[in-house]
Amino acid sequence: MTKSTHTNEAIRAAMDHLIDRATHFDVDALETIYHRDFHTTLVMPDSTVQTYNKQxxxxxxxxxxxxxxxxxxxxxxxxxxxxxxxxxxxVLSRIHSGMNGEEMKLLCNIEFRFEDERWQVIREQIFLRPLSEG
Known part of the structure; x- marks a missing residue:
């Protein structure tokens, strides 16, 4: 039997919470949303790569x-x-200007781990594209 915490709906709720808190720059909430081993890879429109750990x-x-x-x-x-x-x-697409100051389309692959009784983001892979690429 699937746990109520381990459903597509629960992941959608975790993503909604992440989007809400990240788009409001709530760094206190991000401390609990991002796993201690969090890693993100950003592939910029010119194919350069930026990586970040949690902090x-x-x-x-x-x-x-x-x-x-x-x-x-x-x-x-x-x-x-x-x-x-x-x-x-x-897997989702987003639009915002938070990575480079220019409104861009972000193609995102967000990985979660259920730990400490909550879903935490452990890895993000984000491909940024100009809005003109649709």
């Missing part, structure tokens, strides 16, 4: 708050959810 990524959000940014675009297009045991993956 580096949270520092990126904190810097934007210090620069006066208050909220990013919350738009999301959901493509796939998959739960396998205490791991899960969500």
């Amino acid at each position: 580096e990524f949270i520092t990126h959000f904190r810097k934007q708050t210090e620069e006066g940014k208050t909220q990013l675009n919350t738009w999301a297009d959901w493509h796939d959810f998959h739960v396998l045991g205490d791991t899960a993956v969500c």
